Amino acid sequence: MRRFNLNASRRFETLVAAVERGSMPHFKELSQEWPTDFPSIMRAFAAVLQHLSTETFFNVTSGGLNFDEINETILRSLTSFTMLMEVAAREFESDARLRQEQREELFSVFQKDMSGLLDWFEFFARQSPILMRNIPFSPDTGVGGVALIFAYLLRLSLNDEGIFPGLERITNLLLEMWMAGPRIERGRDRSLRTPREYITAVYPMFLAFRVYISEERYLSLLIQIINMPRKGRWYQRVVDSFVFRLQEWTAVHRNYNGDIGSLQDIESMQDIVELYQALTSSSVPCKPFLRPHGPLFDALKRARELPVPIHDANGDTLDLIVASTLISRSGFQAHNVLCALPDMLDAGFLDVVTHRILHHPRDLSNPFLKWSTKNPLGELTVMLYHPTIYDAVHSALSRLPQPLPTRLSSYPEWSSFLEFKEICARGYDSAPRTRISLCDNFQHSTMGVTHLDDVHSEQCSQCCSVVYCSSQCQQHDWKMLHRDECGARHIDRIRQRADKAWISHRTRGMFLQLLKGFLEEFCVIFRDPGEALFVDITAFPVTPYVLHSATHLLSTTVGELECQVFEDSRFRAMAEEKGASPNGSSLRFAGFAALFGQYMISAMGLFDDAELRRPAVTNISSISRFRPLNIHIKLAMLD
Incomplete structure (x- = not known):
């Protein structure tokens, strides 16, 4: 059993009582002799926090005290804040030793006057260059200190009971500090110059945001606050702040020579990447201002350009770590x-x-x-x-x-x-990249038009999806298929265009060339004139299948849910053309299914197979064997 040290206990009680009275020298002594047992830790925090209360903040800001009293109160609060910042830095990583109930109990000490605390923290963050001008810290220490304390509070707050009342205000303050960086740095013509300055001024913000990244409830609140209706250039500023933070990281680490811990440098870059990923995937109001790739791939490029690679504890370099997050994160x-x-x-x-x-x-x-x-x-x-x-x-x-x-x-x-x-x-x-001639009318060959290059194309004014090659094709196709189809899928097409998922006329033509390439590659496995080719690109490795007929191609399914790929009236009309056409015996079908972001692409192509038309000829090369005729593409939202 450990012997109780009465002298140490009395010493601690004396220090705490002195701090409660506001004795300046005793703040530093308490910081240096910070207790290790949990009841004493709670007592010490309570003594420090009483100088950051709503009452003292009101007395200072309302003018209820004379000038000397205001100065003394601010100095006492500043001393309390500085001590709290130092203790939070030490305790941040060691709080893992606390049990969950101890975390909640310690957090309750901060919650007793959370409003007053947040008033003071906002005051320090805004006025730190003035308040801390006579203290041997950089002007950014106030912002970094507030962010560090917020990070500690957020870690203590994690439980299974949702969010706490002050979280929204903390989130707003963190965002303001994050976004104020570009204006502050450019406004005072000052920039961070060394990794050590960066770790002091900016890294604490990443410690706080890391709690949001790891906790879905908190991340949802962060995105919700970013997405709130705002006036002015708010959304533009949000996006610009991420670009600035990446440029800031790059400027500080451009000449990196291994003079500071690599882990914090790596974590900072990872946090920028992960926060930006959350923004790009969840913030609709910010999308107009986002570069589609944002700074993420600039981050990879800049990590690869460092003169000395930054390594983590496992020896992995920063470019490897950034690259490892990109595909799945986006x-x-x-x-x-x-x-x-x-x-x-x-x-x-x-x-x-x-x-x-x-x-x-x-x-x-x-x-x-x-x-x-x-x-x-x-x-x-x-x-x-x-x-x-x-x-x-x-x-x-x-x-x-x-x-x-x-x-x-x-x-x-x-x-x-x-x-x-x-x-x-x-x-x-071998495919032409400038112009693809393609008619969407499945009865094109019966309309009296033989050369697509001889006519001008038109597009549907509603959905711009169908390109016709002549007035005959337009009238026939519009009445048969497109009028009903366009009306039914108009909203879907608007959404696809907004998601930049629209398959252009040129891309559709290129897909027809791709299917031709598939036929040239896999035609050696054909055994019957009616067989069709299907290539499943929805999973790795890519797998080709030879199906008995076009009917079997129409019923093809992919994935665990056995989603039917070619469930569409145009696919069926395309397959029926083989039986209706005089040259139907020489027609060959090929199709593929592939993922396109949140959509699945289904593509079916129709080809004239020279070997079926001239079975006596045995020296037809695969390159000249298949002549593309038509293609239909369907884009369907994945469940």
Whole structure:
């Protein structure tokens, strides 16, 4: 049994009583002799916090005291705040040793006068350059100190009972401090110059925001406050603050030489990335001001440009850590697929992935086991079908050192990735990129128009989805299909256009070329004239299937929910054309299903198969064998 130290107990009681009276020298002594037992910790906090109460704040701000009394009260509160900041810094990481009930009990000490505390913290954050001008700290210490205390409070507040009454105000103050940075720094023509200054001034804000990132309830409140209707340039300022914080991090660490703990530098960059991801995925009012990729891929590029790599405790470099969060964090909504992914590849994502494969820890069978997404190459592979992504991947591969190390070929996912890329190349490398001639009328061949280049295209004024090649095609197709179809799906198409998920006329034509490439690659497995090809790109590895007929293609399903891919009147009309056409015996169908952000793309193409038309000819090459005729695309929201 531990012997009770009566002298130590008396010493502590003397210190606490002196602090309660406001004796300045005893604040520092109490900070240096901060207790370790839980009842004494609560008593010490209560003694310090009474000098940051609503009553003292009211006396100072209302003019109820004379000038000397106001100065003395502010100095006492400033001393109390400084001590609280120092103690919070020490206790922040050690609060893990507290039991949940002790955390809640300690938090209740702060809650006794939470309003007064928040009044003081807001006052210090706004006036710290003036209040702390005679104290040997940087002008940013007041803001950093308030953020650090908020981080400590937020950690103590975590329980299963929702949110506490002061959380909304704390969140607003944190946001204001985060967004005030750009104006303060530019206004006083001062910027942080060293990692140590950065850790003091900015890192505490990340400690506080990290609680929001980890706690869904708090993150929802943060986004809700950001999304509240505001006047002026609020949403623009929110977005600009993230760009500034990234530029600030880069400016401080541009000449990084390993002179400060790497972990905090890495965590700061990760927090910027994760907060921005939450903003891009949840803040509709901010979307008009967001670059689709935001600063996230700039972060990867800048991490790769550091003269000395920053390592975490496991030896992983910052560029690797940032890259490991990108695909799964963004969730790749449709607007990100075409805008964010190419920028991510341009920032060097593929370089990081290949380096990880070649230099991963030997104790890991999967180089990406600790990544948020366990198979980044698989994620890239299933998006290669889109011409924009194909071009970005092709460009990224061309920048890798050539020839590629043979060790990459021993990694199965790399081989599957390259194999599907080469299959896509059959369709895209020879396809015209400037103009695609395509008529959406399934009876086009009977309308008397033989050359699409000879006519001008028109589009539906309602949905801009259908391109017709002649007046005959327009009249026939409009009356048969499009008028009803357009009205039924008009709202869906508006939503798709807003999500930047709209499949353009050019992309539809490119998909037809892609299906032609699939046929050229897999035609060797055809055994029957009526067989159709289906390529499932919804999962990795990409899998081709040969189906007995176009009817079987129409009934194809994918995924665990067995979602029917080609459930659409136009798909059915397309399949019926084979039986109605005089040349139906030479028609061949091919289709694919793929994910496009929050949508699934279904594409069915119709081709004239020269081998079916001229079975006696045996020397037809696969390249000249299939002539594209038509394609229909459907975009469906995933459940």
